[in-house]
Amino acid sequence: MSNKTGNKCFCVTWRIENFSFCLKASDVRIESSSFIVETMEETKWSLWIAPGGESLSDDIGIYLRRQKDCEGPTTIEIEYEFFFIDENESAFSFTGPVKASFEKGKGWGFEDFLKREELFHSKRTSYLPKDTLTVCCKMWESSGIMKQDGRCFARSRIVIERKSFVWTLDEFSSLRTDAPKTYEIKSSSKNETVVRLNLIVGDEIMFLELSACLPMVLRFRLFILNVTGNAEQVTEKEYKFGDTEMRKFISFPLTKNEFVASQDFYLPNDAMTLKCECAFWSGVLTSEMESVAYDCHATHEDSPPAAKEELSNTLKDDLKSLLNGQLFCDTQLKTSTRTFPAHVSILSARSPVFKAMFTSDMRERANECVSIEDMDEDTVQRMLLYMYTDKLEGLQWKSACEVYAAADKYGILSLRNECSSFLKANLCPSNACEALILADTHSDGVLKTIVQRFILKHHKHIFNSDAWKGLMEIHPKLAADTMILKCQ
Secondary structure, three states, X not given: OOOOOOOOOEEEEEEEEOHHHOOOOOOOOEEOOOEXXXXXXXXXXXXXXXXXXXXOOOEEEEEEEEOOOOOOOOEEEEEEEEEEEOXXXXXXXXXXXXXXXXXXXXXXXXXXXXXXXXXXXXXXXXXXXXXXXXXXXXEEEOOOOOOOOEEEEEEEEEEXXXXXXXXXXXXXXXXXXXXXXXEEXXXXXXXXEEEEXXXXXXXXXXXXXXXXXXXXXXXXXXXXXXXXXXXXXXXXXXXXXXXXXOEEEEEOOOOHHHHHHOHHHHOHHHOEEEEEEEEEEEEEEXXXXXXXXXXXOOOOOOOOOOOOOOOOOOHHHHHHHHHHHOOOOOEEEEOOOOEEEEOHHHHHHHOHHHHHHHHOOOXXXXXXXXXXXXXXXXXXXXHHHHHHHOOOOOOOHHXXXXXXXXXXXXXXXXXXXXXXXXXXXXXXXOOHHHHHHHHHHOOOHHHHHHHHHHHHHOHHHHOOOHHHHHHHHHOHHXXXXXXXXXHO
C-alpha cells in the first residue's frame, strides 16, 4: 500500500454506484462520507467529485477536502495522489504525487482529472463496471514518516427511482393537435413532477414530447400495447436534459390516421394504451464508511482490492451463468461453424418447436444434437441468450432480421415481437424493401401492413431506388400488391 517513494500512507477506496446518472451540471457534487486518519494527527477528510468539473467543462473533477470540524493543527502539509480502478482492478489515470497545505474546511484537487467522453462512452464498460466508479486516493504527511499503513473503504449510492406505468388514451380518433394529452412523472421521494409527457397527435404527425422540470439523466422505454397484449417497443434511450435543453421528442412509427386504420389491432374501443418505463436520479444520495484498518497490506501494489459486495444473483443472472458455464448440458445446437451446449428443459419451455423435437422420436432426441445449418453462430447465440435471460443485446438491423427469422422458425413469439418492434422503430427508405420481404416471407400481416404504409408514405424515394427495382424483379406480386394500395 506504500506510495511510490516506498513510504507508508493512508489509502481511501471510494465506490460510487449508479454514477452514469450524474449530469454535467455546475451545481452537482458527489461527496463521500468523512473519514479520520489517525496516523495523520487524527485529521478528518472527505473526497468529492464534480461530474462537470468546476467550470462546467467536459472533464470530471476530483478533490480531497479537509473537514471544518477537524482535529489537529490549523494547517497540515500533505502529499496525495488520485487514480481510478477499472473492472479488472487495475489502476488508471494516475495524477502523480502532489504537495499541498490544507487548512480546516479547505480542499485541493484536479478540475480536469478525466474526460467525460472517455468515462461515459469510449471506455464505459471497463471504467464503469455495473455502473460503479471506483476512486482511490493515497495520502501521507510531507514531514515525518508515517508509522503505519492505513486504509478505508467508502461507498456512495446515487438512489435511482424507477417508474413503470400504463397510460390509456381514450377516444384516440378524436384527439386533436391543439389539445395534447399530458402525463406527469413524479418523484416518490420529493412528490414533485420531474418530467411531463405530452402526446402530440395530428393526422400526419404523432410524437411524444418529454419536458423535464430540472436537469437530469432519464432512461426511458416506450411501448404500444396491442390487442394481443404484446408490447411493441417504440424507443429505448438515455436522455440528458441540461440547463439549455429541457425537451426531447420521440416519433411514433405510424401516424394517427395509420393507427386508426389499424384500430382493430391497436385501438380496442378507440383507446390507445402506452406502457412507459423510466429511471432517474431525484437528488437523493446515500453514503457510508464500510471499514477502516491499520497495519494492513494490500494484495496489489498500485490499487487496493475493492470492497467486496454480496449480491444475490437474479434468476436471469443464474440462468445466464448456467448457459455460459455449460453446466449440466444435455443437448447441443450445431451450426456450420460452432456448437452450443444447451439444456433440453429450457429449450422446451421456451420453444414449442424444440419441445416437439425432444418429446417425440425425432433424431434430435436420439443424437442429443440439433443441427441448425441455416443460421450463423451470432444469430443462434443471440437466440439462446434470449431464451435463457429474456435479453437482446446490441441489436442492429441485420441481426434483428436474422433473429426475427430464427424466432419465427422456432415459435418464440415474444422474441419475434421484440425484433418486430425494433424493425418498425428503425424503418427507413433504404431498408423498407428488405423489411417487406421479411414480413411477407414469415406471414406477419401486422409488420407487412406497417411496412407497406411506410413505403407508400415515402414512395418518392423508395419507388426510384435500386432496392425497389430488385423487389419488382424478384417479388413482382408483392411489389404489385403494395402499389395497388396507393390507388385505394
